[in-house]
Amino acid sequence: MRVTANTFPNSLITQLTSLTQRQNKLQNQAATGQLIRSPEDDPVAMRRILDLQAEGKQVSQYKRNIDRHQELAVASFNSIKAMKSISDRAREISISADGLKAQPELNLYAREVTELIKSAVQAANSKNRSDYLFGGTLSDRPPFVMTTDANGNVTGVTYQGNTTLSESEIASGVTLSAQNVGENASGSGPRGLIADSRSGADFFNHLISFQNNLLSGNVAAIESTDRANLGLDEENFLYHLGTSGAIQSRLEVTDSIATRRSDTLEALVSKEADADLAQTLVRLNQTQTAYQAALQSAGKILNSSLLDYIR
Amino acid sequence: MLGLFGTLSMANRSLQTQRNGTEVAGHNLANVNTPGYSRQRVAIETSLTIPSEMGPQGTGADVVQIVQLRDAFIDRLIMNETSVRGSYEARQKALQLGQSALGQQIDRQATGAEGSAAAGGIGGQHGIAEELSDLFASFQSLSTDPTSIPERQVLIIKAQSLVTQFNQVDLRLGNLRSSLNDSLTSDAEQANIALSDIASLNKQIIAAEIGTDAKANDLRDVRQKRIEDLSKLVKIDTAATANGGVDIAIDGVTLVSGPNVFDTLETYDAGGGQFLVRTLTGGATLNLAGGVMHGTIEGRDVDLATLQTSLDTLAGTLISEVNAVHAGGFGLGGTTGESFFTGTTASDIAVNSNLAGNPSMIQASGVAGAVGDNTVAVQLAQLADKKHAGLINQTFSESYGQNVASLGQALNSTNTQLTNQQIVEKMLLRQRDSVSGVSLDEEMTDLIKFQRAFEASAKLIRTVDEMLETVMSLKR
Numbered sequence: 155m156r157v158t159a160n161t162f163p164n165s166l167i168t169q170l171t172s173l174t175q176r177q178n179k180l181q182n183q184a185a186t187g188q189l190i191r192s193p194e195d196d197p198v199a200m201r202r203i204l205d206l207q208a209e210g211k212q213v214s215q216y217k218r219n220i221d222r223h224q225e226l227a228v229a230s231f232n233s234i235k236a237m238k239s240i241s242d243r244a245r246e247i248s249i250s251a252d253g254l255k256a257q258p259e260l261n262l263y264a265r266e267v268t269e270l271i272k273s274a275v276q277a278a279n280s281k282n283r284s285d286y287l288f289g290g291t292l293s294d295r296p297p298f299v300m301t302t303d304a305n306g307n308v309t310g311v312t313y314q315g316n317t318t319l320s321e322s323e324i325a326s327g328v329t330l331s332a333q334n335v336g337e338n339a340s341g342s343g344p345r346g347l348i349a350d351s352r353s354g355a356d357f358f359n360h361l362i363s364f365q366n367n368l369l370s371g372n373v374a375a376i377e378s379t380d381r382a383n384l385g386l387d388e389e390n391f392l393y394h395l396g397t398s399g400a401i402q403s404r405l406e407v408t409d410s411i412a413t414r415r416s417d418t419l420e421a422l423v424s425k426e427a428d429a430d431l432a433q434t435l436v437r438l439n440q441t442q443t444a445y446q447a448a449l450q451s452a453g454k455i456l457n458s459s460l461l462d463y464i465r
Numbered sequence: 466m467l468g469l470f471g472t473l474s475m476a477n478r479s480l481q482t483q484r485n486g487t488e489v490a491g492h493n494l495a496n497v498n499t500p501g502y503s504r505q506r507v508a509i510e511t512s513l514t515i516p517s518e519m520g521p522q523g524t525g526a527d528v529v530q531i532v533q534l535r536d537a538f539i540d541r542l543i544m545n546e547t548s549v550r551g552s553y554e555a556r557q558k559a560l561q562l563g564q565s566a567l568g569q570q571i572d573r574q575a576t577g578a579e580g581s582a583a584a585g586g587i588g589g590q591h592g593i594a595e596e597l598s599d600l601f602a603s604f605q606s607l608s609t610d611p612t613s614i615p616e617r618q619v620l621i622i623k624a625q626s627l628v629t630q631f632n633q634v635d636l637r638l639g640n641l642r643s644s645l646n647d648s649l650t651s652d653a654e655q656a657n658i659a660l661s662d663i664a665s666l667n668k669q670i671i672a673a674e675i676g677t678d679a680k681a682n683d684l685r686d687v688r689q690k691r692i693e694d695l696s697k698l699v700k701i702d703t704a705a706t707a708n709g710g711v712d713i714a715i716d717g718v719t720l721v722s723g724p725n726v727f728d729t730l731e732t733y734d735a736g737g738g739q740f741l742v743r744t745l746t747g748g749a750t751l752n753l754a755g756g757v758m759h760g761t762i763e764g765r766d767v768d769l770a771t772l773q774t775s776l777d778t779l780a781g782t783l784i785s786e787v788n789a790v791h792a793g794g795f796g797l798g799g800t801t802g803e804s805f806f807t808g809t810t811a812s813d814i815a816v817n818s819n820l821a822g823n824p825s826m827i828q829a830s831g832v833a834g835a836v837g838d839n840t841v842a843v844q845l846a847q848l849a850d851k852k853h854a855g856l857i858n859q860t861f862s863e864s865y866g867q868n869v870a871s872l873g874q875a876l877n878s879t880n881t882q883l884t885n886q887q888i889v890e891k892m893l894l895r896q897r898d899s900v901s902g903v904s905l906d907e908e909m910t911d912l913i914k915f916q917r918a919f920e921a922s923a924k925l926i927r928t929v930d931e932m933l934e935t936v937m938s939l940k941r
Contacts, residue, residue: 158504158902159497161895168891188573193564193873194880201870203571204594208862211598212849215605222609285612285837291830293612293837294797318832320839322608326850329843427573460909 166452173445180438183429190427199426206426210419212326213412220324220409224402227332229282231398234334234347236277237357238391240270244361245388248381253373264307264368271308271361275300278336278348288336288347289315297336298348298358307365311358313337319344324408332401334394347394355390356383466517467524469936473929475512475525479922482509485528486915490908497908501690503535503901505682533682539897540689541703546890547693548700548755553883555757559645559764560876563772566637568592568630569869593634593776594869596627597861601849607829608842612797617824621816628806628814631780635811638773645765646740650732652698652758653742657729659695660713660721663688667710668724674709681709699730699742700755716751718744739766768875773811775868780811782855782864786848794828794841801828805845 183189193200247263255263279296280287289297297315302308317338321329331344338346349356360383367375467475489507496502508530514521569592603620610616666688673681688711695701695713704712710723720728728744730751735741742758743750753759784806791805803826808814820826831840849860856864 155895156899156902156904158898158904160902161898164891164894164898186574188571191570191572193567193569193869194561194876195873197870197873197877200571200873201866204569204866204869205863207571208594208598208866211595211602215602218602219605219609222606283610283613285610289837291832291835291838316835318835318838320608320611320837322839322843323605323846327847423573427571460906464909464913 162452162455166448166456169448170445173441173448176441177438177445180434180441183434184431184438187429187431188427189429203423203426206419206423210416210423213416213419216323216325217409217412217416219322220405220412223322223324223330223332224405224409226282226287227398227402227405229280230287230332230334231395231402233277233280233287234391234394234398237274237347238388238395240274240277241357241384241388241391244270244364245381245384247368248364248376248384251368251373251376255373257371260368260371260373264365267361267365267368268307271311271358271365272300274348274357274361275311286315288334290333290335291318291320292316293320307369308358308362310362313349317343317346324405325412328408330401330404332398332405334398345390345393345397347390350390353390353393354383354386357387357390360384360387467515467522469929469933471524473926473933476922476925476929478512478527479525479925480919482507482526482528483915483919483922485531487912487919489531490911490915493903493908494905497903497905499686501686501693502903503533503682503686503689504903506532506534508532530679531682533680533685534901535685535689536897536900537705539893539900543890543893543897544693544696544701544703545755546886546893547697548759550883550886550890551697551757552700552755552760552763553879553886555760556764556768557760557876557879557883559641559761560768560872560879562641562644563638563764563769563872564876566641567634567772567869567872568637569594593627593630593865594862596623596630597865598849599623600627601846601861604842604846604849607827608839608846611829611839611842612836614824617827617829620827621821621824624805624816625821628816631776631811631814634776635773638769638776639812641769642738642765645761645769646732646738649740649742649758649761652761653730653732656695656698656758659691659698660729661726662691663695663711663713664721664724664726666691667721670709671724685709696756698756699753699758716749716753718747718749718751720744768872772868772872775864775871777810777812778855779861779864779868780814781809782853783861784808784814786851786853787845790841790844790848791828793831795830795833795835795838796828797825797830797836799833800826801833803828 182191190196190199190203244267247267251260251263275298278288278298285293286295286297287293289295292315295314297313299312299314300308301310301312313336315336317335317340319331319333319335321331324330334347335344336347337349338344339349339351341351345352346355348358360380364376364380364384367373367380486507486509489505493504507528509526510529512524512527514523516522600620600623603616603623607613607616607620666684670681670684670688673684692701692703692711692713699715702714702717704714706712706723708723711721712719712723713721715730718728720726720730728746728749730742731745732740732742741750741762742753753762787806788804792802795801796803803819804817805820805827806814807817829842829845830836830838831844832838849862852858852860853864857867859867
């Protein structure tokens, strides 16, 4: 092939352009650590990365949901534990209040039970952030309303929540609720914390009856009914404590699954998107050497011509 | 026999011949870097012989023609390949601008709040993908705390970022469409100038070559350059005529015939801002098959139009799906029936201003009065995983990922095609250079050759002169 005056410069321009482009690309890869940045770099990998990152963000959100559930579960657990100790004290009193006690003593017990009821109502009306814990989805109002008589004795506690739990996702398509409803007399759905028709628990009414029996000195009724009833309530609290613990452990397991998935996704995205730094730098070096070689060799060739030898 | 005076005259013509040789070599040297220039050679032939008693006798040499070394076949190939390259380049430009308009990038070093690694270390995405994920994450957060006003405010802000992103991308794609239309019109004007130049060069070439075998070499070089300029803009068909002219046709319509421009190009709006090309006088619609103008139309009507339509479908589906779920819910104050988004496409999608003004109206609850209910919020969050028939059974994120990948694929293929095309064209140009390019070494050698021959001819004159001197001195 005939080589003319412009063959060298033209080839040199082409070669240098191509080498500069390659250097630019490799330099970008080395600086960002990424093989892929824009869709044009590798459309198929870009698609996979976008999907993986979308999933990654979803997993992060599930982890945040789990945190929120855990927060709620811990808050509920603490309130239930408080009620369980109230229940324990009430049972103690029910055992202490036997026929050997005089009425003034029973009255003192009654006073303590009244206070226990008030504490229990306070615990049952606990809030987390701005929501009442035990009112079902009617979380904007105190679930339990207490009425007292002129003497300060509790005459009734009514439930104004509902029996619906708000469940939210902890994994794709898996919903859970760390909530407890205050009462459920329907015989189906979530079990009520204070009163439940299936377990026979009705903590406030049982305590009120106990308080009234103490006031009236009806020790026989305390022994025959109240003690057994309070036993039912305690079992119900134990059931809820157990359930709450189980939910917390399930949340922890789900959280660790999500963390593992997040790590796997990180590895997958890294495989698609990250540049192998060693490889990139070696290739960058090669390209730089080629660039210098092109410049030097071309410089020599372009410098010499027949003109150097003609006088 | 020539005789001494005949020899003197032969030496004189020889001087002229060698001088012509140096002139042409000089012309070549002067044009060594002129784009489109083809090297020239003097064609030297032996002069007519004269009969003599010794038989036919030579009378020296004459320059019969200055020949241009040009390969019409390679020229034609280059013209066609230039059109193909022009088309790829324009399409690449349109797609690169489309990619910028979309603004979708992957940033592995992106940081989240307070410099923490974004999304558990997997990096950020920038663009609609990120905003889309954020919207559904906000629905999730709301589902875990349906009465929280801060969560509702975050949701509104995330939704507003998403709609702004949709609006911006749509606006940028719309502006890009107008810019491509503008560049199409400006290319048509450039093409018209080239057509008129070619006609005018045809006229000069025909006038210069009429009644002679000689070629108007330099004019032909300029015309070839203009033809290639034109073929980069739009694919043309050329036909050489016997008188030295070249006729130019686009899509079967002859625009230049010899010295006359029959018709020129203009752009027109075929409806909906779709600018196409037709002839100005004849009004014939032209189907362009190559060149920058073809690439611009392809990029605009195929790749970018597909992207814009898919974004509209994505936005439209998002609006209708979210609204369908949201409308059935209840706000904290018991309001119901409000839509979450307004609008129907990427251009007019917006967050319902009632909700934006009062986030408590976001209808997260599925039961009137039960503010702690999150049924609707959960359903909204679960839309992220739902495969939608309108999006070819893909989720929102997958559908958007598909759009990005399609655009990337189109750009990636165009990049590859353009690189291949550039290689083909470079090879052809190198071949043409090997035929038509000026070699300094050759020209310098020619210079020496002609200089020596010139010196020899001068020597001949001096020799004849001395001989004449001798003859003159015979009689004193």
